[in-house]
Amino acid sequence: MDFHHGEDRQMLGDTVRRFLAEKAPVEARNRIAYGDIGYSPEIWRGLAELGVIGALFGEEVGGFGGGGFDIMVVFHEIGRALAVEPFLGALMVGQALAAAGRADVIEGIIAGTTIAAFAHAEPQDRAAGDPLATRARRDGAGENGAGENGGWTIDGAKAVVAHGEAADVLLVSAQTDAGVALFLVPRDSAGLGVRGYANIDGGRSAEVTLRGVTVPDAALITADGAAAIAAAEAAGLLALCAEALGAMEIARDHTVDYVRTRKQFGVPIGKFQALQHRIATVLLEIEQARSAVINAADAFGSDAAPRALAAAKYTIGATGQLVAEEAIQLHGGIGMTWELPLSHYAKRITMIDGQLGDQDEHLQRYIALGRAATA
Numbered sequence: 001m002d003f004h005h006g007e008d009r010q011m012l013g014d015t016v017r018r019f020l021a022e023k024a025p026v027e028a029r030n031r032i033a034y035g036d037i038g039y040s041p042e043i044w045r046g047l048a049e050l051g052v053i054g055a056l057f058g059e060e061v062g063g064f065g066g067g068g069f070d071i072m073v074v075f076h077e078i079g080r081a082l083a084v085e086p087f088l089g090a091l092m093v094g095q096a097l098a099a100a101g102r103a104d105v106i107e108g109i110i111a112g113t114t115i116a117a118f119a120h121a122e123p124q125d126r127a128a129g130d131p132l133a134t135r136a137r138r139d140g141a142g143e144n145g146a147g148e149n150g151g152w153t154i155d156g157a158k159a160v161v162a163h164g165e166a167a168d169v170l171l172v173s174a175q176t177d178a179g180v181a182l183f184l185v186p187r188d189s190a191g192l193g194v195r196g197y198a199n200i201d202g203g204r205s206a207e208v209t210l211r212g213v214t215v216p217d218a219a220l221i222t223a224d225g226a227a228a229i230a231a232a233e234a235a236g237l238l239a240l241c242a243e244a245l246g247a248m249e250i251a252r253d254h255t256v257d258y259v260r261t262r263k264q265f266g267v268p269i270g271k272f273q274a275l276q277h278r279i280a281t282v283l284l285e286i287e288q289a290r291s292a293v294i295n296a297a298d299a300f301g302s303d304a305a306p307r308a309l310a311a312a313k314y315t316i317g318a319t320g321q322l323v324a325e326e327a328i329q330l331h332g333g334i335g336m337t338w339e340l341p342l343s344h345y346a347k348r349i350t351m352i353d354g355q356l357g358d359q360d361e362h363l364q365r366y367i368a369l370g371r372a373a374t375a
Contacts, residue, residue, distance in 0.1 A: 048112025079246025
């Protein structure tokens, strides 16, 4: 079976790769990633003009892609370049809006003029199915433009909101008497507090507090947000897996080059059989991870997607840990120095495991879905 991308997707991947290589080589990327805002507005606008954001969405909402392999191609190149632009938030918010039938809001995201952040995770532990601590209640006349149709008041807190500081709007999940609802909350809303901080792997996230934030009825994206949240998380999981795969490929290439050139006892250390075995294991596991991501991309949007995504996220987490550790060890004492690009790839690969559920959580999810399917 041929797993190569078609011509259009290959061109998309090549375009993203060339653009990021020119605009954000590793040294420039690090200045951007650990800067005050954690991304480059110039690069973001440039990628939007190239249609890269539009590739993440279907034609029915103004994009020209939206399939699993479209998401995979874009985020694979993001991983190879360690790009820190707000792609994940754009993807997840856009997918939630599309699932809720609100294509009218996606236009600004695709154009790159609106930075959107997905505010769903909360500071406290919460088991699957437990109600959210963030609450939204109906008002009477409402405030802040709610008008005669009334509005909503939201109270609660959200954790680790990627690019929360820079966002123009936040898609906030909140518990109502009827279930989980999604609200589009402007960043400058009264009562909305955002405390930003630098991520260990570059970029910035934020802790968000909502104290009596009032929004009009028009801000309610859907009163039944479970399906929209599931769509957003499915797209996010595929994106993170593809991003990790791209980063692992670069870590692999750097490590293979190093063992071919670093000499000990007068010969390249890659000549030693013990190290050859370790490199071979890394190469094999990366190919296994690639297969899992391809399978998830192929299943995306189908009934098979939840289990395929769980398998991919588990495989990426386990493989990523192996690749990061082996790459650092095989580079010896320089493996974690700031000046070596590898150290930044290792950090990003490691941190991806914790996003949207780590490998242990997704292994349990994979098992549970398998049992449900055979029950």
